[in-house]
Amino acid sequence: MPDKHPQSIDAVQEMLQGADYVADRSLATVLFLALKMGRPLFLEGEAGVGKTEIAKVLAEQLDRPLIRLQCYEGLDVSSAVYEWDYARQMIEIRLAEATETADKDRLSSDIFSEKFLIKRPLLKALESNVSGAPVLLIDELDRTDEPFEAFLLEVLSDFQVTIPEFGTIKAKEPPIVIITSNRTREIHDALKRRCLYHWVNYPDAEREKEIIARKLPDIDKRLSEQIVLFIQALRQDPNLFKLPGVAETLDWSSALKELDIISLDPDVINDTLGVLLKYQDDISKIQGSEAAEIIQKINTELGTK
Template sequence: MPTPLPNSIDAVHDLLKNANYVADRSLATVLFLSLKMGRPLFLEGEAGVGKTEIAKVLAEQLNRPLIRLQCYEGLDVSSAVYEWNYARQMIEIRLAEATDTAEKDKLANDLFSEKFLIKRPLLNALENTGSGAPVLLIDELDRTDEPFEAYLLEVLSDFQVTIPEMGTIKADEAPIVIVTSNRTREIHDALKRRCLYHWVDYPDAEREKEILARKLPGADARLSEQIVAFVQKLRQDPGLFKLPGIAESLDWTNALTELNVMSLDPDVINDTLGVLLKYQDDIARVQGSEAASIIDQINSEMEQKGA
């Protein structure tokens, strides 16, 4: 059975925290309003800041199925919503050709019925499976093109899809919809108007330390503090092509823990920057004297704080 929806902002904050998702109050507020009002939530932000994770946490904590539509260039209705099982239809037609007229007339009525329909994520999300309305994650919408984005308007406003051969299929209970975008292109205003909106930003140092402590409780506390300080300083560098997100901070902490590293030093940083940064130009910019300068500054600040 699905878990009842949280009845306050604090309850949403606690729900996220129970799954080790450390959110600020503004995110908890807009998520509460989305659940309360039954409106899709459009989350925009840089890659790796935890947008997709919100949908996963909601599905887990509310005990509902998660249906994920991973967007990509060229995504169309047949991959996202439905398509007809043409191979099975052809077999049925061949079988009917060998039977009497009555069977042929029956087949004409049945050929575009539900038994020949292949349901894709969006159509599945409109069905109540007995476990409550699912959580529908439309992930990285900015990767699709504008025609598909326009198709989503009916889904997100009325929670229904229209199949020309069958008519309109409408959800008995609206799914919980999370739409994410990394903002590689602008999403049209018509779609944004159908959603509540929130920009998911990089966390501040205190929240990032709490995230590491919750996600990787076995990591050394001093190492985690150094990692957070290092990553926070990198995010202030306008010359980097791709700033490291929370996902990269977690990966780097996990990797250094696996290597039994207890404290950052320039050699360790140079050897493992490929876990944190994903572009060679960024790695080359940070390696060597820049990494040494940053870690010296961090150690000095930590010593002053300790004193």
């Protein structure tokens, strides 16, 4: 199968932009290297900055299946890698006993064969596919318990899984692996060493305006500038519990567009802050005089341009 991977950093940026994902050059560079070197890419950053979207864009642009492992506390091998179909195995044993043809060695081999193996996301990602190796998204790894990381080491270093009763299953073509973390806890160095690393930061004002323009091309240009400057101002506030990410920027922009708003004012901001901020203490802090002061500064800045 011909290599469909982009062959330069510029080509990676063009590929991402083709899916309306606006990436800076540092992200395009590490993504290019991950594809070229066949290494997993570990992405950290605040929630809502576009880490998960990168895997979706890669799958779409490279025409690969996307396999997503959504992490959570208590995730284990049976949910993430594989488990045996115990009900079917028991039926097989009962049938063999009923016909009195049970050969213990043969039966043991039969019931631990592939037809009784339930493949979970990590094992599915090692399978061959007509369209090429899949994109494996291990999303929000920091939500899992620390011992789960040990299960990933063999997958990330050798792209294989060892099943004691069955043997080792190795990928013919390694999947493209994207791992994300919101950094609610530190990930072990042993796992990070197997990956290339990138911190996905909040975009600067110009890049955020471009993101809005690509995702919502019909939005009023002045409103878009006000939105971006307002959100950029919020991100400078050290007292907010949760800063708005790009996802919230797009949600707020869409909401304002649905309301036919063409310019921000304190009343509009107060009425719609629940789209942008998700904690009542943050909303209470910004509502009223704080919002009015920010928008006044923004309008003064835009008026001088």
